[in-house]
Amino acid sequence: MSDEIDVIFLGINDAGMRVYEWLCDRDGVFVHSLLTTREQLRTIEDVRPDFLVSCGYRRLVPESILEIPTEGCVNLHPAYLPYNRGANPNVWSIVDNTPAGVTLHYMDSSLDTGDIIARRTVPTDFEDTGKDLYRRLEDAQVDLFRDAWPDIEAGDPSTITQDSDAGTYHETTDFKELCRLDPDETVRVKEFLDRLRALTFPPYDNAEIEVDGETYYVDIDITKA
Structure with missing residues (x-):
């Protein structure tokens, strides 16, 4: 054995x-x-x-x-x-x-x-x-x-x-909702930058916004001074 x-x-x-x-x-x-x-x-x-x-x-x-x-x-x-x-x-x-x-x-x-x-x-x-x-x-x-x-x-x-x-606890649906950016939403700058950098995961397109009938994907690059 x-x-x-x-x-x-x-x-x-x-x-x-x-x-x-x-x-x-x-x-x-x-x-x-x-x-x-x-x-x-x-x-x-x-x-x-x-x-x-x-x-x-x-x-x-x-x-x-x-x-x-x-x-x-x-x-x-x-x-x-x-x-x-x-x-x-x-x-x-x-x-x-x-x-x-x-x-x-x-x-x-x-x-x-x-x-x-x-x-x-x-x-x-x-x-x-x-x-x-x-x-x-x-x-x-x-x-x-x-x-x-x-x-x-x-x-x-x-x-x-x-x-x-x-x-x-978060489900996949929470993530999908997070990806949709509302062009009319009022945001705090730091919180919005946190959201964008969290969703930045190249080569995937996560954060998206619709402007004038066109959909755009958003990534962010933050560099320490």
């Missing part, structure tokens, strides 16, 4: 691929599968792994699946929970002026609400665009996972229970 820890990995984005490759190279760990679609979740029922590890998987995993891994299911989220649960945390850290960071937590039946295993803040600057912060959060996720995984392997990580009434 193998002494290796059996893992199934859910993903994937750039940070997820780096974590996946790190796990694949780690002694004592056998990563059975990399799953990216809802239909592939039946693999977890067949394999019945020790751990389910998620990074970049954009769907809510059913509770019936979460109950299968014998040692638990963990997820990397690019936010300092309980702030910025849900979608686009890099954007909302800038727009809402909430702490930017990364969190490794146990998965439960809700989105980003499980017990926190480890978390750390990530520094920000007024020059940051949404893309700048996203890249910094990616690096921080990988570092956090590498530091926290040995305690998970050992079976005794310390955890923090999240307060369901604390923090913030």
Whole structure:
């Protein structure tokens, strides 16, 4: 009987691929599968792994699946929970002026609400665009996972229970609404600049405004003097 820890990995984005490759190279760990679609979740029922590890998987995993891994299911989220649960945390850290960071937590039946295993803040600057912060959060996720995984392997990580009434949450629809700029809106300059830089993520066109029947896309570049 193998002494290796059996893992199934859910993903994937750039940070997820780096974590996946790190796990694949780690002694004592056998990563059975990399799953990216809802239909592939039946693999977890067949394999019945020790751990389910998620990074970049954009769907809510059913509770019936979460109950299968014998040692638990963990997820990397690019936010300092309980702030910025849900979608686009890099954007909302800038727009809402909430702490930017990364969190490794146990998965439960809700989105980003499980017990926190480890978390750390990530520094920000007024020059940051949404893309700048996203890249910094990616690096921080990988570092956090590498530091926290040995305690998970050992079976005794310390955890923090999240307060369901604390923090913030945003859906994809909130992001889409944020992208639509109203030419007649009255704004505070600093808040509007925060909104524009949060939505700046080339090559994607996010912030948009309609003027005289034409749609224009808006990016911003802020440089420190």
